[in-house]
Amino acid sequence: MRNVLTIAGRELRSYFVSPIAYVVLTGFLLLGGWFFFNLLARFNLLLTIYSAQQNPQILQRLNLNEFVIAPLLHNLSVVLVILVPVITMRTLAEEKKAGTYELLLTSPLRISEIVLGKFLGSFVFVAIMVALSGVYPLILFAYGNPETGVVLAGYLGLLLLATSFVAVGILTSSFTENQIIAAVSCLVSLLLLYIIAWPADNAGETIGALLRYVSLTEHFAQMVKGVIDSKDLVYFTTVIVLALFLAHRSVESIRWR
């Protein structure tokens, strides 16, 4: 455990001494702010229109959770698909390029400690990102009354989604010493997992259900609605554990190639 923390700590510090952390955080919060502003403006417009029409039925259906927070979380999840590969691409690929991989692998570390350390370092960074984006719902709590439970479930969903992205990013970074290849293959895998359920409606019953189960979006959407189902938690845990297991095998492969 001490070794995992040592590696994670070094990893996290290296983000903040390079411009990457600041560029990624700024970009994430800037886009988040833009989404938030526009969603809120639209919500305001709808509110004005329906109030003028004196239509209480529709007015009752207008709520901050459904019209601002849920779309905000979905938009942020798309931004994470693009930004998380940028964060994780360096984890193992850069070590290989710089030759520090030799230092890690000739130290009395277990491979699981290296992989978990890398994962934990990137996870903490991504968790900071997700937590900082919590400022937008906080503004809503100050001026409105969104449902706390639904917001928390949605944010837990976003964090789990981002954590799965990190695990996939560590895996693709373990394949190569080229950071661009690591980032692009992570981005493509995540996008694919994101949109894999698109043909589900046209596919047969079994295949449709399977595609929906594999899709990250379906599970995430449940949590954004405020539903915390063990089925979704199991799904995210499976993705994380599987990706890290494969990353472990990939790092280990140098020992039996």
Place this chain on the structure above:
Amino acid sequence: MLEVRNLTKRYGDIVAVRDVSFSAAQGQILGFLGPNGAGKTTTMRILTGFLPATSGTAKVAGFDVFTESAEVRRRIGYLPESPPLYGEMTTESYLRFVARIKGMPKAAIEDAIERVVKLCGLEAVHDRLLGHLSKGFRQRVGLAQALIHDPPVLVLDEPTIGLDPRQIIEIRSLIGRLAGQRTVILSTHILPEVSQICEKVVIINEGRVVLEQDMAALTRGQSLEDIFLHAIAKESPEAAGVSSEQQG
């Protein structure tokens, strides 16, 4: 202290190291010579547990490199061909990181850093970023990293490559000072370096050991240059035969 027996390493069809055997006694500085691509780096990577061998065995400090890899890695200090530095770390924080991943107890770490900083002459750059250091300092930090946990065996892959003559002399005298306490394997192209600091020489060519001998016995009459050129010019199988006769 260090024993290599019939080590072979294949990369697909290419045989990088072929049936290599040699040994080094405790406290010995062993010069590991050979032309580029002879298999020096591969052999060292196998010894440090970075790469597995295709066949053969190696023992470091009594532990098998393959079956007791963690024990070997605990007892070895390794400076790869390019020093494994993180450019965004300072010398001290880097050495602290290495000390931790080498499994040193917390209480001993600060003293160890102080010791290797002094030993490798890094006082002036202890809080500088590694990415900003000159090549000579980078090499010395690399050496400090290999020494931090006071390992009984040191594996140094071309520690003086790309340095200016003054730096070469500094590093060389530093390695010389380590003698007597540790077993050192030093790979190099610079022959005078070997005659100055090494007690034993192993010459490897095209993946085969062509000569293994104590320095004292070797340089009577002949210069090391002549011996080296002679050894690598021979047809490999014959040369291997000669070297085993010499050992015998």
